[in-house]
Structures are given as C-alpha cells and as structure tokens.
Amino acid sequence: xxxxxxxxxxxxxxxxxxxxxxxxxxxxxxxxxxxxxxxxxxxxxxxxxxxxxxxxxxxxxxxxxxxxxxxxxxxxxxxxxxxxxxxxxxxxxxxxxxxxxxxxxxxxxxxxxxxxxxxxxxxxxxxxxxxxxxxxxxx
Amino acid sequence: xxxxxxxxxxxxxxxxxxxxxxxxxxxxxxxxxxxxxxxxxxxxxxxxxxxxxxxxxxxxxxxxxxxxxxxxxxxxxxxxxxxxxxxxxxxxxxxxxxxxxxxxxxxxxxxxxxxxxxxxxxxxxxxxxxxxxxxxxxxxxxxxxxxxxxxxxxxxxxxxxxxxxxxxxxxxxxxxxxxxxxxxxxxxxxxxxxxxxxxxxxxxxxxxxxxxxxxxxxxxxxxxxxxxxxxxxxxxxxxxxxxxxxxxxxxxxxxxxxxxxxx
Numbered sequence: 001x002x003x004x005x006x007x008x009x010x011x012x013x014x015x016x017x018x019x020x021x022x023x024x025x026x027x028x029x030x031x032x033x034x035x036x037x038x039x040x041x042x043x044x045x046x047x048x049x050x051x052x053x054x055x056x057x058x059x060x061x062x063x064x065x066x067x068x069x070x071x072x073x074x075x076x077x078x079x080x081x082x083x084x085x086x087x088x089x090x091x092x093x094x095x096x097x098x099x100x101x102x103x104x105x106x107x108x109x110x111x112x113x114x115x116x117x118x119x120x121x122x123x124x125x126x127x128x129x130x131x132x133x134x135x136x137x138x139x
Numbered sequence: 140x141x142x143x144x145x146x147x148x149x150x151x152x153x154x155x156x157x158x159x160x161x162x163x164x165x166x167x168x169x170x171x172x173x174x175x176x177x178x179x180x181x182x183x184x185x186x187x188x189x190x191x192x193x194x195x196x197x198x199x200x201x202x203x204x205x206x207x208x209x210x211x212x213x214x215x216x217x218x219x220x221x222x223x224x225x226x227x228x229x230x231x232x233x234x235x236x237x238x239x240x241x242x243x244x245x246x247x248x249x250x251x252x253x254x255x256x257x258x259x260x261x262x263x264x265x266x267x268x269x270x271x272x273x274x275x276x277x278x279x280x281x282x283x284x285x286x287x288x289x290x291x292x293x294x295x296x297x298x299x300x301x302x303x304x305x306x307x308x309x310x311x312x313x314x315x316x317x318x319x320x321x322x323x324x325x326x327x328x329x330x331x332x333x334x335x336x337x338x339x340x341x342x343x344x345x346x347x348x349x350x351x352x353x354x355x356x357x358x359x360x361x362x363x364x365x366x367x368x369x370x371x372x373x374x375x376x377x378x379x380x381x382x383x384x385x386x387x388x389x390x391x392x393x394x395x396x397x398x399x400x401x402x
Contacts, residue, residue, distance in 0.1 A: 083187070
C-alpha cells in the first residue's frame, strides 16, 4: 500500500508540500519486515542469561518461565553498540546476567523464540530503548 | 492511516513562519559557508535522539521559515518499477545493507547515524559513521579521474554555486539502492547533490538522481541535516556477528513466510 505522507513533517506547513512518497528512509534494522512480524508484538519477563555486545546488532538471552514453571530461553536482538550508547546503555553495567527484565518487541517470522527488542524495562522501573520500531519493508 | 496523515496535512495549523531569525552559518576563510560539523538527517533523528528532538527541529523550521523537504515518488520506467515492486513485495529481504554492503549516494546520508563534514580550502571530507565509510571530494576544479571503477559511493567532485556546495557524483556500481527499498539504478546513474548551510544548525540538502536507463525524468529528494553539537563519530562494524545472513538464507528457502500476500 502506498501511503500519503508529508516527508518527515506531518503537522503544520503548507498542504501543497504534502506529497505521495513511495519510499521509506527510516528503517534501521536491515530487512526488519522480512525477518520480524510487526503484527506480532510480544512482551516477556525473565532472567538475563547472557549478553552479546556485538555488531551489527546486540543480542541478549533471557530465561522466561511459563505459568507451569517450564523455562524457555528467548533471544532478543537490538541496536548495535554505537546506537545503544546513544540511548543511555553502558556495556556490562546496564544489563547483566541474573537481572530480571521485561522486554517489549516483535516476534520473528520463523524462529519461535527470537524477538526484535524495542524496549527493556528494568527491576527498578527504568527503561531503555533497545532497538528500532517495527519496520514495514519499504511502504 | 493514509487518510489520517492526509487530513493532518490538510488541516495542519499554518504556524507562525519566519518569525525567528536563525543563527547564521559560519564562514570559511574563503568566504564560503563552512559545512564542517557533525550532522544527521532529520528523518533519522527520531531513532537516534527521540521524538522530542524531532518536534523541536520541526518547530525551528517553522519559526525560521525553512521550507519543508520533499521527496518525489521515484519516476521509474515500467520495467524498473516492476523491479522495485518485486523488492517491496519481498519486504526488503534483498537489501544490500543486510549483507553489510556500503550504502550509496544519497542513501548513506539518510541512515540513522551521524556523519562528519571536514571542510578544507581545496577539498571536503565526509566521514560517515554508517559503514565507517568516507568520501574525499575535491573542490579545486579537477574533473573526475579517468580510471574510475564502478563503486558503491561513486566518485565525487564539487564546486560552489554561491553559498551552495554542488557535488557531482558518478561512477557507481549497481549494488546499492538509492533511498528506499528496491530503488534500483544502473551504472549510468549521476547524482547531483546540493548542500546549503542556511543557518548555523541546518544544511538544506537536495539530491537529483539522473539515470535515463531507469527513470523517465530525474528523481529529486530533499532533506534537512541537523548539526549535532557534542556528538562524535563512533565505530561501525557490520560483519562481526551478522546473524541476518543465516536468517535470510533460511527465509529464502520459503518465500511465503516473508512475502507480502498478493492481492
């Protein structure tokens, strides 16, 4: 679907400048829409097991218990380190094994326990952005 | 969604345009505007700095009477448009960037990471955090070299037209997308970029993409780059742990998993 847009501006300025824009310049995750499903948001709470502070995405692994007590390990993917630090993250400080976190994101299309992580909420209620909003794959 | 945005466009308050005088651009020793600084595209500011900064940037444009940047739909010939639609239907899985290949011009300027411009008397150096890429752009009147090989960022030479730096870029390979998903081009692509530092905090950017092999007419894109005081170019490494590569291979085995449903 092609959407009517005002480039990066939606409010104010002249209607004449509202144009039909057929491209997206905002997607940050490489081919997000192919790998993740924006229609499958998910929020999970669990215990951090491991962190990979790597490029082009960081990953962290969280053990999540279901209501029956069974534990499943979920993989979360987010920004690379250069973006994380700009969101306020500190390597080995913000996120450590053993921490309880709640992560909001979107599920992968294929891998059952993989999530593009948008935001992490920590035990004290503080939050850090961990990845981009869901991409649409161009339109 | 489209209707809501259109309505916002049509009913948006006109605002009090041009009421604030912008801080003027600094000048280089030769009298030309000095583009030196660390910049980021407005469209990318939301990811890097959040909505509040985007709103502040938009407001400053209204206050200072800065025209809204506009990007036309790509004027593709039918065959090239078919190619673009193919890539869109595949939700961008073929994006060269997902394979860690350098973005071309102008796409690299729209990425959600900053870039630094270093202006010297006879050349400009652009340092992009994205891909850790760089462009060295002579401004001393020399032509493009004769031994150009097709490349991702092409070859750039520039000159000044008044207060606007005009960069002529050619010598591209065909392994990049121009701006968005599937925006293909040929080796005959020529990009003309115009950088106008119209205030201390802003550069108005225009890119004209001319490629008679794929377009019915040149394609124009515009953006405003914002100065990022206190920012620095950090490291960008792409291939270290790019799990996208394996995941994409897996997805490609069953296209129905990721392709848009056909109408």
